Amino acid sequence: xxxxxxxxxxxxxxxxxxxxxxxxxxxxxxxxxxxxxxxxxxxxxxxxxxxxxxxxxxxxxxxxxxxxxxxxxxxxxxxxxxxxxxxxxxxxxxxxxxxxxxxxxxxxxxxxxxxxxxxxxxxxxxxxxxxxxxxxxxxxxxxxxxxxxxxxxxxxxxxxxxxxxxxxxxxxxxxxxxxxxxxxxxxxxxxxxxxxxxxxxxxxxxxxxxxxxxxxxxxxxxxxxxxxxxxxxxxxxxxxxxxxxxxxxxxxxxxxx
Numbered sequence: 001x002x003x004x005x006x007x008x009x010x011x012x013x014x015x016x017x018x019x020x021x022x023x024x025x026x027x028x029x030x031x032x033x034x035x036x037x038x039x040x041x042x043x044x045x046x047x048x049x050x051x052x053x054x055x056x057x058x059x060x061x062x063x064x065x066x067x068x069x070x071x072x073x074x075x076x077x078x079x080x081x082x083x084x085x086x087x088x089x090x091x092x093x094x095x096x097x098x099x100x101x102x103x104x105x106x107x108x109x110x111x112x113x114x115x116x117x118x119x120x121x122x123x124x125x126x127x128x129x130x131x132x133x134x135x136x137x138x139x140x141x142x143x144x145x146x147x148x149x150x151x152x153x154x155x156x157x158x159x160x161x162x163x164x165x166x167x168x169x170x171x172x173x174x175x176x177x178x179x180x181x182x183x184x185x186x187x188x189x190x191x192x193x194x195x196x197x198x199x200x201x202x203x204x205x206x207x208x209x210x211x212x213x214x215x216x217x218x219x220x221x222x223x224x225x226x227x228x229x230x231x232x233x234x235x236x237x238x239x240x241x242x243x244x245x246x247x248x249x250x251x252x253x254x255x256x257x
Contacts, residue, residue, distance in 0.1 A: 005029060007059045008242030009050060010066045010108060013037060013081025013135040013170075016046075018053040019235075021242035026119030032238060033057070042083040047098040054099055062102045064245030065095065066111035066237040068136070070150040074105065080155070081135055104245040107150055108237055109138025112205050112230070115240030117145055120231035126200035129153075129193065130230070132237075133186075134206040137164035141197070153193065163189055169208055183220035190223040198225075205230035 009018040019032035033056050038045035054063065069076040074092035079085075095103035106114070113130035116122045122130065124145035132138035137154030140147060154164035165171060167185040177185075190202065202225055208214060209230040221227060230236055 006242040006245045007057060007063045008238040009053060009063060010237035010241060012068060016049055017238055019238050020057055021239050023242050023246045026115060026239050040083045042085045043094060051099055062245045062249060064241035065103060065105040066108035066241040067091065067105050068108050070152060071105050071107050104248045106241060106244045110140045110147060110149055111240035111244055112236035113140025113142065114147060114243055115232050115236040116203055116230055117142060118243055121203055121228055127197060128201045128203065129197060129199040130203045130205055132206035133169045133204060133208040135168065135170040137168045179217045180220055183217045187222045194224045201225060202227040203230055205236055207234050209233045
């Protein structure tokens with residue numbers, strides 16, 4: 001393992017991405033690798049795909065994972081856009097045993113938010129909400145720079161379903177919504193979230209935070225609070241997963257875990 005470097009892997013409903021991250025600078029050491037999420041996305045198939053990524057990077061050492069689930073004490077309590085077999089599984093032990101590496105797992109949006117706090121736009125004061133706009137909607141909530149884990153605001157009951165069923169980028173594609181129609185939905189969700197948390201700032205992450213894509217709807221947003229695109233864009237999840245693994249390793253060395 002190269003000093004100050006950790007392999008970060010971001011597991012999503014449609015793709016699994018990985019890269020070796022310099023966790024002191026928040027940059028990739030080499031080009032990231034993306035593979036399609038296997039179907040069904042159960043334990044066996046995800047482990048096979050993860051091992052392909054680990055072998056691609058010829059990696060021996062700790063691995064940080066962003067995973068679309070509520071993660072508490074190394075256990076996956078939910079499984080958004082993946083096989084339900086993951087629910088209530090000891091995910092850190094499963095990944096560690098299946099890869100032969102020390103694996104540390106965090107909710108995927110929380111991981112992306114951590115990276116943005118450390119290396120991007122998120123200020124260290126006030127209430128800041130990081131939203132990922134992708135297949136679903138992920139969220140990471142910060143108060144004075146400290147993460148409040150597992151908010152999962154995409155699963156808020158909203159209209160006749162959930163927030164992500166109403167306003168995710170996946171829904172925009174499925175329903176063939178215009179940018180204006182979709183932005184109106186996102187505006188409505190932002191106003192609802194404002195009544196719940198009154199955030200000082202919203203950072204929009206995920207694939208839609210790329211400048212070429214953000215430009216399609218930036219002028220259509222009418223949020224009740226300031227907003228900005230993620231500086232780290234779609235790389236935040238990988239970087240944050242690696243940063244989380246570094247933090248956990250430091251805690252273990254200090255005897256805090």
